Structures are given as C-alpha cells and as structure tokens.
Amino acid sequence: MPEQHATAHGTTTPATAPTGDPTSSAPTASTAIVNIGTLVTNDPSLGSGPLGLIHDAAVVIDGGRIAWIGTHSETPPTDSHHDAGGRAVIPGFVDSHSHLLFAGDRTDEFNARMSGRPYTAGGIRTTVAATRRATDAQLAANLTALLTEMRRQGTTTVEVKSGYGLTAEHESRALRVAREHAEETTYLGAHVVPAEYAAAPDAYVARVTGPMLDACAPHARWIDVFCEEGAFDADQARAVLTAGRARGLLPRVHANQLTAGPGVRLAVELGAASADHCTHLTDADVDALAQGSTVATLLPGCEFSTRAPYPDARRLLDAGAVVALATDCNPGSSFTSSMPFCVAVAVREMGMTPDEALWSATAGGAAALRRADIGHLTPGARADLALLDAPSPSHLAYRPGVPLVAAVWQGGHRVA
Ligand SMILES: [Zn+2]
Secondary structure, three states: OOHHHHOOOOOOOOOOOOOOOOOOOOOOOOEEEEEEEEEEOOOOOOOEOOOOEEEEEEEEEEOOEEEEEEEHHHOOOOOEEEEOOOOEEEEOEEEOOEOOOOOOOOHHHHHHHHOOOOOOHHHHHHHHHHHHHOOHHHHHHHHHHHHHHHHHOOEEEEEEEOOOOOOHHHHHHHHHHHHOOOOEEEEEEEOOOOHHHOOOHHHHHHHHOOHHHHHHHHHOOEEEEEEOOOOEOHHHHHHHHHHHHHOOOEEEEEEOOOOOOOHHHHHHHOOOOEEEEOOOOOHHHHHHHHHOOOEEEEOHHHHHHHOOOOOOHHHHHHHOOOEEEOOOEEOOOEOOOOHHHHHHHHHHHOOOOHHHHHHHHHHHHHHHOOOOOOOOOOOOOEOOEEEEOOOOOOHHHHOOOOOOEEEEEEOOEEOO
C-alpha cells in the first residue's frame, strides 16, 4: 500500500482550541470507519481526481486526528469500528462566513422583499436593535442552536462574526460569547454605520478603530468590514483593516456584494485571507483574485434569499482563483445554515461542477480561514468528517434539499 496511507504523521499543527470547544478533549480509543463506498480526501496524491477519491475505503481515527486512511481490506486493528455500509464519507464542511451572534427575526422583511422590495445594507440596523436588547444567555442560546443545526448538516468548523452590537460593550460581549462556542471569531464592528452615527460616519470609524477595537481584539482572530455603498467606502475600510492588523487581527472583507466597488482590490492589496460575496466583479477584480493569495468566498444563500444575480464561480475558477463556499448565515439576507444547500445552488446556478463545489465547501473554506488541519482527510488532519446517506458525494447537488448527512464526527467525537 502507498506509504502515505499507512503512516500516521500527526505533523499538522492544530489551531489553538478555545475554552469550551467541543473538540478540545480528544477521545483516547481508536475507531475505524470501514466499508466506505467513496472517500473524499481532498488530496489528489492519495486518490483519483482533484478530490483524491478512494473507493472501498476505511479511515482510522485516533486521538481526535486521522491516523490512517486506505483501502477497506487493509484496515489496521482498532478499539472499535463503524460500518459505513458502502456510503460516501467527506471532510466536514468548513463554513468560513456566518453571522450567528444576533437576536430577533426578520421574516417580515423577507416577505416584503419577496413581494418586490430590494435588499439594502440598512436592514442590519433592525437586528442591531434586537441584539442590543438581548441578554448574554439569549445570544448564547441562539448561537448554540444554530451551531447544532449546522453540525447536523455536516459542518464541523464555523467562522462567527460580531456586527450586531456596534458599540465597544456590545461588540466585545458578542465576541466573548462566540469564543466560548466557536474557534474562528471575527470582529465586524464595521458592519454598518449605526443609526446614532448616521450623520458622522467617520466618527464611527474612529470608534471602530479605537476603543471598540481595544475591547474586541482579545476575543477575535479576524477583522472584517462591509465595504459597500451604504456601508463603508474604500478609505474607511482600509482604516478599519489596517488598525485591526496592527492589533494582530487578520483581515477579511465583505466585498463587491451589491456593486463592483473597491472591496476586492482592497482585500488583495492588504493580503486579506478572503474577499467574500464577489458577486459583481470587473475583469481587474478577477485578475487580482487569480494572482493574489486572497480566496474568493461565494455566498449563494445570500443571492437566493435576496433574489439577486448569482456570482460567476466559473469565471473565477477558469481565471485560476481559489474559491470557497459559505452560508453567510444571518437573519437578514441569508438565513440558511446549510452547506449542502449552498453546494447545490453553486452547481445549479454558478457554473461549478459537483466536485468543485464540494472542494470549495471543505478545502476552500479551510483556505479562506488559513487552516491546514481541516478541510481534508489525510493522516494528521483533525478528524472532522461526515457520512452521507448516498453512494457518491455528487448526491449533495444531485438530490437538492434532501437531508443526506447520516453521521458527523468532529475532532474524533461522534456529534451527530
Ligand atoms: Zn456576511
């Protein structure tokens, strides 16, 4: 058998797990998942095609990590095993863009939009008012309910943004709550200019880059800004991201969602990990993404829920850009928690093949979070994987809307 199948390296450095992270205590007994019809490794050196597919496969999990992968008949002895029944196993989805720290509901806004009213950035303020009124316990309960919903659909890593507090007190408490439940937290004080600063947006930027940043930096890994007409312009966005970077936060950008604005080129110029949305792109934007290290993260739930034109994933892929898919789960413009839904829409509407969409929802998300330990199933990777009620991972797009995730392991624990 190829050496890489038989070797348990453990060479990938795990990201620091926050307090309370469900994966922080690894199980000690080894488990084999055997009789896997199709295993997606996302490592072309381990199997066929860009997804590195292995048929009639098995995976050994030990100490919360992938210890071994290979063919079923060569599975080494383990303490226990789980029979996959010939079904497909994929890496857990990496949802690299979500807004789960909120209170309230915007059903009425959705109904109005579906009756013809356009989406604008201003709707965020509705959620800000409800979130400020909520207690820490209410925010945590809503967050954990959504994280559980995501896990049941195969998602094992979630990035969570603040952005519905918009004061030092409310933004920092949102990130404090998020950090107790999610590994990847993002300070998004520059989500929208709050109503009380509507006449003085630069004064608000000074808050975001000053006292609010001081309060939030200890609880976040990333800094984000909504660079868009009606939100923050290029100069304001640059000020926010460079201030965050000076405090050790890594930049990512809400870019080119509603217009072909300056967000993508700013993201690439500043070396942001990801430019998110990328719905309206010029040729120069596409070239910049193809040549830089910034991942283009596409959020089809948003276009679906705002009845807007979809981003052109085919154009980005053909140019050579790295593409990720994420849910953008939020109560206003994309209230889906389902990565399988995003995969299906990306294939149907955005020119992606089923293989490309699955890669973007797993390895692409990991790239957008600059994580080497997730998004693939190779020895040493974190044991985050999903068993599908399907013989092929293509069923995620082929059978849209069907709950195909049969079981989920996160850090080696069976969590769904
Ligand atoms: Zn967003």
